[in-house]
Amino acid sequence: MVSPLKTRSGTASATDATQHNTEAMSNTVTDLRPKPTLKAPAIDPTRPGRSADELADAPAKINVADVDFYYGAKQALFGIDLVVPERCVTAFIGPSGCGKSTLLRCMNRMNDMIDESSVKGSITLDGQDIYGPRVDVVELRKRVGMVFQKSNPFPKSIFDNIAYGPRVAGERNKARLYEITERCLRHSALWEEVKDRLDDSALALSGGQQQRLCIARALATEPQVLLMDEPASALDPASTSRIEDLIFELKDQYTIVIVTHNMQQAARVSDQTAFFFEGKLIEAGTTTDVFTNPTKKQTEDYITGRFG
Numbered sequence: 636m637v638s639p640l641k642t643r644s645g646t647a648s649a650t651d652a653t654q655h656n657t658e659a660m661s662n663t664v665t666d667l668r669p670k671p672t673l674k675a676p677a678i679d680p681t682r683p684g685r686s687a688d689e690l691a692d693a694p695a696k697i698n699v700a701d702v703d704f705y706y707g708a709k710q711a712l713f714g715i716d717l718v719v720p721e722r723c724v725t726a727f728i729g730p731s732g733c734g735k736s737t738l739l740r741c742m743n744r745m746n747d748m749i750d751e752s753s754v755k756g757s758i759t760l761d762g763q764d765i766y767g768p769r770v771d772v773v774e775l776r777k778r779v780g781m782v783f784q785k786s787n788p789f790p791k792s793i794f795d796n797i798a799y800g801p802r803v804a805g806e807r808n809k810a811r812l813y814e815i816t817e818r819c820l821r822h823s824a825l826w827e828e829v830k831d832r833l834d835d836s837a838l839a840l841s842g843g844q845q846q847r848l849c850i851a852r853a854l855a856t857e858p859q860v861l862l863m864d865e866p867a868s869a870l871d872p873a874s875t876s877r878i879e880d881l882i883f884e885l886k887d888q889y890t891i892v893i894v895t896h897n898m899q900q901a902a903r904v905s906d907q908t909a910f911f912f913e914g915k916l917i918e919a920g921t922t923t924d925v926f927t928n929p930t931k932k933q934t935e936d937y938i939t940g941r942f943g
């Protein structure tokens with residue numbers, strides 16, 4: 636079912652578009668090309684996102700306040716304020732280079748690894764400043780796990796990929812490591828496919844399976860937050876759909892922030908959507924509101940495909 640976008644001039648419909656095209660064709664001989672039908676992505680009614688009240692009632696897992704970010708002298712984020720509600724999926728959308736990944740990487744201090752980068756403002760996790768002087772960054776990244784665009788399994792067995800994080804954390808008990816492996820593979824919907832070949836190389840898995848393995852590996856350190864940077868952009872439609880189902884299931888236990896170029900995907904999986912443009916947060920709200928009734932013209936133009 637399609638949720639039509641309420642534009643400032645009314646609700647767009649296919650009939651309007653057809654009429655518009657017909658008029659355009661009869662009025663001019665030079666522009667005979669059909670006008671593109673601009674339509675915002677549909678919200679899936681079988682998988683409703685959390686309501687505005689539910690989002691407002693959810694505790695703030697991450698709170699971003701007045702954040703600026705610089706790569707050397709180049710400013711990439713400008714005064715970002717955003718609340719990431721607990722056990723919800725927040726999607727970052729916006730055109731290439733608008734700062735989505737930069738903000739995502741600020742949330743577990745992955746940007747610390749970039750020379751001459753600096754951040755101003757505050758980001759808290761459960762109320763604690765993650766840039767505070769006493770923060771253990773390794774601990775932070777255990778609590779705030781990350782899954783990247785390109786699956787990056789270690790050249791080790793499936794089992795060793797999952798057991799890696801717990802081993803680094805000091806777990807040596809083999810039975811306990813198997814327990815963790817099974818739990819994480821079940822959570823990432825991969826267990827049934829690999830349970831009989833845990834000692835096989837992870838590199839022998841398909842692309843979609845490798846990405847689910849990377850999600851399982853991220854879950855093995857028992858994070859509370861999962862940051863996903865375009866986790867399905869390199870996958871075929873069937874694997875993408877499995878990752879989206881998985882995100883939907885995981886949000887009951889984890890707070891998820893996903894960067895995506897795919898607006899349909901944002902509409903399908905997220906509860907809250909934040910739209911960025913040129914390093915600024917233009918608007919954030921329930922995914923239903925942002926995709927059906929955006930408050931800013933730039934958001935409307937982007938989600939209806941007028942630019943980006």
Ligand SMILES: Nc1ncnc2c1ncn2[C@@H]1O[C@H](COP(=O)(O)OP(=O)(O)OP(=O)(O)O)[C@@H](O)[C@H]1O
Nearest residue numbers: 706709711729730731732733734735736737738749
């Ligand atoms: N390591 C870096 N050094 C310098 N500039 C960077 C670096 N990484 C990103 N940038 C710049 O910061 C800005 C924001 O980049 P970022 O990757 O956050 O955007 P994005 O919205 O995630 O883009 P995309 O959708 O293309 O991945 C861009 O102008 C980019 O060129």
